[in-house]
Amino acid sequence: MNLDELRRYADEVEATPLSTLLDKASPDVRAALKRALACKELTPEEGLLLYTAQGDDLSAMMKCADLARAEDVGNEVTYVVNRNINFTNICFVGCQFCGFKRQKWESDAYDHSDEVILSKVQDAVARGATEICMQGGINPDMPPFKYRDLLVTIKSRFPDVHIHAFSPMEIMYGARRTQMDYPEYIGMLRDAGLGSIPGTAAEILDDSVREILSHKKVDVATWVEIISTAHALGVPTTSTIMYGHLESPRQVVNHLNILRGIQKRTNGFTEFVPLRFIHENTVLFRKGLVSPPPVGLLDFQMYAFSRLFLRGSIKNLQTSWVKLGVDLAAITLKLGCNDFSGTLMEESITAQAGGTSGEFVPVDLIEEKAREMGRVAVERTTTYQKLYGRRAPNGARPIVSAEAARANPHPH
């Protein structure tokens, strides 16, 4: 289906009464959907049925996901004004799905100085950013306390900005380099100003797939340990999945089941973000190990299933305009999503892998897309406090300029 057909499909589902759609669904799917609507926790078997739903089953699931979203988080579409800073693209890990990493001798390898990073933060804060999102490659020459020192450098100049930084892979690397255990290391980062951690480097939480995607990457047990430790120390994290590559439906369901289990224990996830695999400039695609993921219906399955399977545990479902494009991301607002991510201002991991959705989205465009979907956009903080009608320090609405954003293109 093309974008217009996908939009028409979502509109049709929205306009059709729930009872009609449920009547057309197969009995097992109908039963699972009714349980989800009654706020019962879905079993992994029910999850598998839903994630693989097609045709009338998919339509009924989309409708139920939208209703569950409205009931659980209302009609506002939240977004955060943030800036990504990818402080280095030098990395020795070699993930097969990554087009961002460079070896240090490559001509376009970089490792930003503190001055460059501070000027990016300064620019972002002046234009209204409340959050700085920082991730980078795993640089073999990194000084052991680099991540802590980066936090101190930024926070000493910009004490109010929220720093959302360092994936579990970076945390694992930093802890190894400093020879600290995870509680000690994450506690040190928190005390230096780390506000929250991106739940990236999750890819698929299945070691057999991870071995193929990136055998040097943090394994499932370590990812869970780092995330749970952060939550125990009062550092919230997001949660993510990368779908559309080598994973099976069962592995997708298990992944969400692991996240749901963590959330029951810690309540530390702020949101769940499905991230479609961008294949173009990746080794996986060049080696012929993956086909381009189908655009549209797989995304519809993923988003609607996530809303229902995570119901009662992770309440914010974030769409990724970076991976889907702004127009398709807007349609997912009708399939259970309530958050439109951030303005970003730089995003080079996806761009380097072949993503073409750009590096920023102005607040006006988020508002316009929400309106088109019959919803209202509202700015939020990283931890989902609403910021109604806020203005940037320069008096303007927090809007990112295209030129400034493109001049400084953005990983994981």
Ligand code: SF4
């Ligand atoms: S995804 Fe991250 S860890 Fe993996 S190769 Fe790319 S930059 Fe390195």
